[in-house]
Amino acid sequence: MTPEILGIILILTMLFAIFIGFPISFTLIFLGVVFGYLGFGDLVFYLMTFQFSGSMLEQALAAIPLFTFMGILMEKANLMERLFTSVQMALARTKGSLFVAVLFVSVIFGAATGIVGASVTILGIMSAKTMNRAGYDVQLAAGTITAGGTLGILIPPSIMLVVMGPILNVPVTDLFAAAIVPGLMLAALYTGYTLIRCHLNPSLGPVVPEELIPDSMKEVWIEFAKGLVPPVLLVGSSLGSILFGLATPTEGAGMGAVGAIFLTLAYRKLNFKVFQQALLKTLEITTLIMVLVCASNFFGAVFSRLGTPTMITEALMLLDLPPTAILLIVMALIFLLAWPLEWVPIVLIIIPIILPLIEQLGFNLTWFGILVAVNLQTAWLSPPVALSAYFLKGVAPDWDLSDIYRGMMQFMAIQVVGLALIIIFPQIVLWLPTYLYGNIN
Numbered sequence: 001m002t003p004e005i006l007g008i009i010l011i012l013t014m015l016f017a018i019f020i021g022f023p024i025s026f027t028l029i030f031l032g033v034v035f036g037y038l039g040f041g042d043l044v045f046y047l048m049t050f051q052f053s054g055s056m057l058e059q060a061l062a063a064i065p066l067f068t069f070m071g072i073l074m075e076k077a078n079l080m081e082r083l084f085t086s087v088q089m090a091l092a093r094t095k096g097s098l099f100v101a102v103l104f105v106s107v108i109f110g111a112a113t114g115i116v117g118a119s120v121t122i123l124g125i126m127s128a129k130t131m132n133r134a135g136y137d138v139q140l141a142a143g144t145i146t147a148g149g150t151l152g153i154l155i156p157p158s159i160m161l162v163v164m165g166p167i168l169n170v171p172v173t174d175l176f177a178a179a180i181v182p183g184l185m186l187a188a189l190y191t192g193y194t195l196i197r198c199h200l201n202p203s204l205g206p207v208v209p210e211e212l213i214p215d216s217m218k219e220v221w222i223e224f225a226k227g228l229v230p231p232v233l234l235v236g237s238s239l240g241s242i243l244f245g246l247a248t249p250t251e252g253a254g255m256g257a258v259g260a261i262f263l264t265l266a267y268r269k270l271n272f273k274v275f276q277q278a279l280l281k282t283l284e285i286t287t288l289i290m291v292l293v294c295a296s297n298f299f300g301a302v303f304s305r306l307g308t309p310t311m312i313t314e315a316l317m318l319l320d321l322p323p324t325a326i327l328l329i330v331m332a333l334i335f336l337l338a339w340p341l342e343w344v345p346i347v348l349i350i351i352p353i354i355l356p357l358i359e360q361l362g363f364n365l366t367w368f369g370i371l372v373a374v375n376l377q378t379a380w381l382s383p384p385v386a387l388s389a390y391f392l393k394g395v396a397p398d399w400d401l402s403d404i405y406r407g408m409m410q411f412m413a414i415q416v417v418g419l420a421l422i423i424i425f426p427q428i429v430l431w432l433p434t435y436l437y438g439n440i441n
Helices: 003-019 024-040 043-056 059-076 079-090 097-112 116-133 138-153 159-168 172-200 217-243 249-266 272-305 308-318 323-337 343-361 365-379 387-395 401-424 427-437
Strands: none
Touching (some): 003 024, 003 308, 003 343, 024 343, 043 272, 059 159, 059 249, 059 272, 079 097, 097 116, 097 172, 097 217, 116 138, 116 387, 138 172, 138 365, 138 401, 159 172, 159 272, 172 217, 172 249, 172 365, 172 401, 172 427, 217 249, 272 308, 272 343, 308 343, 323 365, 343 365, 365 401, 365 427, 387 401, 401 427
């Protein structure tokens, strides 16, 4: 059996093992050792040592625990709930105002934490009961909450983009700059869709009850400023220092983490228990990601050493399809794999496998990275798995799961439109990083 065929068996075995529930990290390490030994002998153990040490020494990945800690503390400070309430009151006389409030808060919260589960859960807790009292359409409400929650994996400083940078060999700063316009574009598409639907059918998002309309708008705007300014200043200073070259992603993340501590203290939400919980949650998330990074880098190195990526690239090139057609096939494959898998194994396992093909086709890697990010965001809303539905169902148990699915499907269609716009107009992604840094890869 040739090493290339052994690599194909390796991939199929890996997918089967993950789908039936084996732990991803240990599956990757075990299969990498077994198939690597079969393919090229004792060299596999030296390769494993090299890949593990290289992953642990990757400086950009040090930003992961810092950004995670910042996001968790922002969540503990209840800043998003305060902001949602103030936006809701400010737009009380507008049809569909709660939809706008959810999406506005989701953009701010998405910049504070890249954890989709936390975003959907917090947004659901804040808005589901209010939407029920106001008589909002359940399907449109569920779609708005889940779609807004998925913005967290795209809007920087996104943990997924931090992980993706070293894999694509693209600076994390380029990916951060490239993701800003697509993230805001999707948020604008969501908002426009909900407002148009409410304009055509006011019963979907009626004006909130009279008792919820504030008497004094001055108090509302003061509350709005108190809820908006601190998190925007924190995220803006952290992200801005990275984008404008004043700090590396790790240094900017450190600034954000320290700022989050002071902000939580200022709002009198920080005590020993909260601090301990934040540290433990950060440790849990960071350990999960870093073990997966090491395991997947080793697995990918074994797969590449077997020569299978080169064989797949040559086979697809021989099909004589246009580059765009091959790109669409790749996007469809990622979309389907994202049903059972989370973004971590997709980014760490699948992307390195198809990267030689993308480089051979000559696509811009920064643009491709954002395409993958938007694609994975879309997969969070696609049945039959759609983990966002279960996060929302957990905090809104009176909402029927089928209604949540129907609502998510509407916004998944909007995300597909956004993905198509990015493919047709690459400057949506490339304009800002090119403006800031000149020509990019």
